[in-house]
Amino acid sequence: MKLAAVVAGALVASLHAAAPARLQVTAHEFSFGLSRASLKAGPAIVELVNFGEDPHDLRLQRVGARHIAGTPLVQAGDHYDLSLRLAPGKYVLWCSVADHRARGMHATIVVRR
Numbered sequence: 001m002k003l004a005a006v007v008a009g010a011l012v013a014s015l016h017a018a019a020p021a022r023l024q025v026t027a028h029e030f031s032f033g034l035s036r037a038s039l040k041a042g043p044a045i046v047e048l049v050n051f052g053e054d055p056h057d058l059r060l061q062r063v064g065a066r067h068i069a070g071t072p073l074v075q076a077g078d079h080y081d082l083s084l085r086l087a088p089g090k091y092v093l094w095c096s097v098a099d100h101r102a103r104g105m106h107a108t109i110v111v112r113r
């Protein structure tokens with residue numbers, strides 16, 4: 001094996017490891033659509049896209065954890081990229097505006113090790 005090939009391979013591997021996992025959440029009245037049901041642990045970008053007519057936000061909490069991550073209020077037609085680091089586990093997602101969660105704006109995802 002040539003040294004250059006080994007170095008190039010290691011570089012590609014480290015670049016790949018640094019790429020954040022991505023999840024897109026689309027908001028409607030009153031539901032969330034998820035681009036995927038699971039993603040890999042580590043750095044992640046969760047994008048909230050508001051396809052509805054009302055403002056919405058996104059709250060995200062790992063089951064059993066205290067910390068709640070979230071976006072600011074996102075207006076109709078707008079979007080927000082939430083950068084965070086995800087530990088393995090099950091997460092609940094919801095909209096914290098008024099009674100939106102009770103009306104159906106909630107979802108779950110699994111973060112794999």
Ligand SMILES: [Cu+2]
Nearest residue numbers: 056095097100
């Ligand atoms: Cu909402």
